[in-house]
Amino acid sequence: MQKLSSKLLELIALSLGLEKDRFNGVFKESTNFTCLNYYPVCLAPELTLGLRIHKDPGAMTILAQDDAGGLEVKMICDGEWISVKPTPGAYIINVGDLIQVWSNDKYESVEHRVKANSEKERFSSAFFLNPSRYIWVEPLEEFINEENPTKHKGYLWGKYFATRKLSNFKKVEVELSKGAEYSTITVRNHQSTIPKKKKKKSAMGEVDPDFIQAVEHRPKPEIIEAEGIPLIDLSPLISLESDSDGSARLVAEIGDACKNWGFFQVINHGVPSKARERIELASKKFFALSKDEKKKVSRDEANIFGYSDHEITKNIRDWKEVFDCTIENPTIIYATDEPDDEELRELTNQWPQYPPELRQV
Numbered sequence: 001m002q003k004l005s006s007k008l009l010e011l012i013a014l015s016l017g018l019e020k021d022r023f024n025g026v027f028k029e030s031t032n033f034t035c036l037n038y039y040p041v042c043l044a045p046e047l048t049l050g051l052r053i054h055k056d057p058g059a060m061t062i063l064a065q066d067d068a069g070g071l072e073v074k075m076i077c078d079g080e081w082i083s084v085k086p087t088p089g090a091y092i093i094n095v096g097d098l099i100q101v102w103s104n105d106k107y108e109s110v111e112h113r114v115k116a117n118s119e120k121e122r123f124s125s126a127f128f129l130n131p132s133r134y135i136w137v138e139p140l141e142e143f144i145n146e147e148n149p150t151k152h153k154g155y156l157w158g159k160y161f162a163t164r165k166l167s168n169f170k171k172v173e174v175e176l177s178k179g180a181e182y183s184t185i186t187v188r189n190h191q192s193t194i195p196k197k198k199k200k201k202s203a204m205g206e207v208d209p210d211f212i213q214a215v216e217h218r219p220k221p222e223i224i225e226a227e228g229i230p231l232i233d234l235s236p237l238i239s240l241e242s243d244s245d246g247s248a249r250l251v252a253e254i255g256d257a258c259k260n261w262g263f264f265q266v267i268n269h270g271v272p273s274k275a276r277e278r279i280e281l282a283s284k285k286f287f288a289l290s291k292d293e294k295k296k297v298s299r300d301e302a303n304i305f306g307y308s309d310h311e312i313t314k315n316i317r318d319w320k321e322v323f324d325c326t327i328e329n330p331t332i333i334y335a336t337d338e339p340d341d342e343e344l345r346e347l348t349n350q351w352p353q354y355p356p357e358l359r360q361v
Helices: 002-015 097-102 157-167 235-239 244-260 273-287 291-297 356-360
Strands: 033-039 049-054 060-065 071-074 081-083 091-095 112-115 122-129 172-179 182-189 200-202 205-207 231-233 263-267 321-326 331-334 344-347
Touching (some): 002 060, 002 122, 002 244, 122 273, 157 331, 231 244, 273 321
Parallel strands (some): 231 263
Antiparallel strands (some): 033 321, 049 112, 060 122, 172 182
């Protein structure tokens, strides 16, 4: 995935009118990680979400989803929600917050969510491309002038990353607020913002109130299955030097998708189908283990990567289980989210005894 993400980042740079290696140094000591997601069958999909509305904070996300579907994206052009039907063998590429900030809003990070399913469980895997902890994030000078002033204040990626990851154990929710001439890290206390709720009944039984979405955030029964979602063939990457026309078309397609959709799908991407199948099979084996067995590798403040069945997105519990692992093992991050604290810590992965092939993720 790192090889694919590097190629895609070069194409995005070219589509922005930059040199293709403009972002290379940013990821020298990356904080990349992979997350395996399991969405169980849900008794009340009309009341909750597998994953609530959010944007991805890094540079880009490479997502593999199975045939269960459920991914929905908010259109940049009109704000309507659309369903992203799975394409066999394709990966979904989401533009992240960093691309939006670096491009000074020329490209926009895409809002998305995952619906719960009352009939079928869902598995997905996501690779998050994140920069080094010491990278200062702000709009690039190439996109700032008198007619287009900076739209975001700068922030230190490593502190933001530490704040988000450590927030899981402090009962707070962290997000990056973006708007005209500001970028602000907002921290909200869960206990002070979540009102007590009673269990609600659905057509299929009672639902734990921790999962219940506010009425305005609940999924609609019918969502448009959009046509024309960009499906980009990356095969020209194999012969970029000998096919300049193919290269130019590819850059143009990537740029159009980033600007108008905020996401796209790729095929002929060079990732072996067998590798994807192995990851999905290992994921299914792990999530099929007993809850006690999975909790042996639970996340905590000492090990912030691992298993969790209590994911919180914007103060509401998601209908899913996750297992995540860092790519650079160990990964070096800031020890705390305090602005003036420069102490560092190492993050290492923890692995279950079974299945052993999970380590290949």
